[in-house]
Amino acid sequence: MILEGRLWHPQNGLTEGCVAVGDDGAIERVAKTMAGRKQRVCGMLLPAGFDMHVHFRDPGFPQKETWASGSAAAACGGVTAVVDMPNTQPPTDSPTAFATKAQRAAAASVVDFGLGVSARPGISREAWFGELPAAFWKLYPYGKSWEDYRATATEVTAAGGRPLVIHGEHPSHIDMSPPTELAEHTAHRRLAEAECLAGMPASPQLHVAHLSTADGLAGLPAGATAEVCPHHLLLNLDACDSIDCKVDPPLRTPRDNAALWAGFRDGRIAVLASDHAPHLPEEKASDNPPSGIPGVETMVPLMLQQVSAGRLALGRLVNAMAEAPADRLGLPRGRIAAGQPADLIEVDLKAARPVALEQLHSRAGWSPYEGWDAIFPQRVWRRGELVAADGELQASRGGRPLFTAQP
Ligand SMILES: [Zn+2]
Structure with a gap:
């Protein structure tokens, strides 16, 4: 297959050119012109999204999401690779649980996948620590003392190997009592991020998930990287006060949005991730909804x-x-260049349409962005295979593990 049109070149930016994709799904060649039959791209060709933070809820909560439904949402939203978080049931915290989830993903996911593995005290002394092909270790503050939380972060970052991704909220500043309004949820955790990050090890092994505050950004530990989610850039308590927008870390203020935008634009926050966290519509409509906002399908379009x-x-x-x-995460992907997987999206910046719930593929059946203008990709290729077109899935299964060994 040869695609021709405007494409995002990793060095030169938007440029007219051709991309030849081999039968193995890798990009063979990128050049100004090529001989042979070509498909014209309408708009432009970009590298597809890689979302390193999703909750596909599988195994354990198939009513909320499955590898099939979550990966369909990803593909239709221009995301061809994801990393799934370990808070499934059973949790992904051992080689056995890892193998079970990897099998489920390989059997049903349309997109390529990696798995985050739950970190706990002493994990770096397990015989499998240096061998399990985890995308990263993930540390949650829930139900832990600050001392344990900090000690585990220090242990895992010092051990080297895969990165440690933290949910950067200080355990003693997380009040889990049910809020009656959204602002209360935010108030409960006002200081949680800044105080957590102030105590985290300064280490290039550390990655801070879903950064949400101006103070958290200002206090990022030296050497650490961070990600931001669309909801912490685009939503805040002034614009969105419905209790179903409860999410951890919470929605914040326009001042926080502005600081995160500045950090995102200048690259201090390098990574965009969705923290796609679906729940049942009736759960989100209840008086005490669980935390989480779906977003893997709307992230790139928004x-x-x-x-x-x-x-x-x-x-x-x-x-x-x-x-x-x-x-x-040390993967050779994300660029339209020879040797990279042909994970591509065709995008027309003039083709905005409102987000419509009935066109989304997550089982969440809800989005805080309903009615917002968004630019969905027209065609999506995963390793050269067309997996979505005009918001409809064109393939089933076929997703492969992104990580097969530790470096
Ligand atoms: Zn999450």
Whole structure:
């Protein structure tokens, strides 16, 4: 297959050219012109998204999401690779649980996948620690003392190998009592992020998930990387006060949005991730909804809309959604270049349409962005195979593990 049109070149930016894709699903060659039959791209060709933070709830909560439904949402939203978080049932915290989840993903996922593994005290002394092909270790503060939380972070970052991704909220500042309104949930955790990050080890092994506050950004530990989610850039308590928008870390203030935007634009926050966290519509509609906002299908389209509106440089989005997460996790992907997987999206910046619930594929059946203008990709290729077109899935299964061994 040869695709021809405007494409995002990793060094030169948007440029007219051709991409030849081999039968093995890798990009063979990128050149100004090529002989042979070509398919014309309408709009432009970008590297597809790589979302290093999703909760596909499988195994354990198939009513909320499965590898089939979650990966369908990803593919239709221009995301061809994901990393799933370990808070499934059973939790992904051992080689056995890892193998079970990897099998389920390989049997049903349309997109390529990695798995995060839950970190706990002493994990670096397990015989399998250096061998399990985890995307990263993930540390949650829930139900832990600050001393244990900090000690585990120190232990795992000092051990080297895969990165440690933390949920950066201080356990003693997390009040789990049910809030009656959204602002209360935010108030409960006002200091949780800044105080957590102030005590975390300064280590290039550390990655801070879903950064949400101006103070957290200012206090990022030296050497650490961070990600931001669309909901912490685009939503805040003034614009969204419905209790179903409860999410951890919570929605914050316009001041926090502005600081995160500045950090995202200049690359201090390198990575864009969705923290796709679906729940049942009736759970979200209850008086005490569980925390989480679905977002894997709307992440790239909402941010492309920001590009179209002149609020974000296209090159920065390409970096944040494709190059930076790949680089962070040590994967050779995310660029339209020879040897990289042909994970590509066709995007027309003039083709905005409102987010419509009936067109989304997650079992969440809800989105805080309903009715927002977004630019969905027209065609999506995963390793050269067309997996989505015009918001409809074109393939089933076929996803492969992104990590097969530790470096
Ligand atoms: Zn999460």
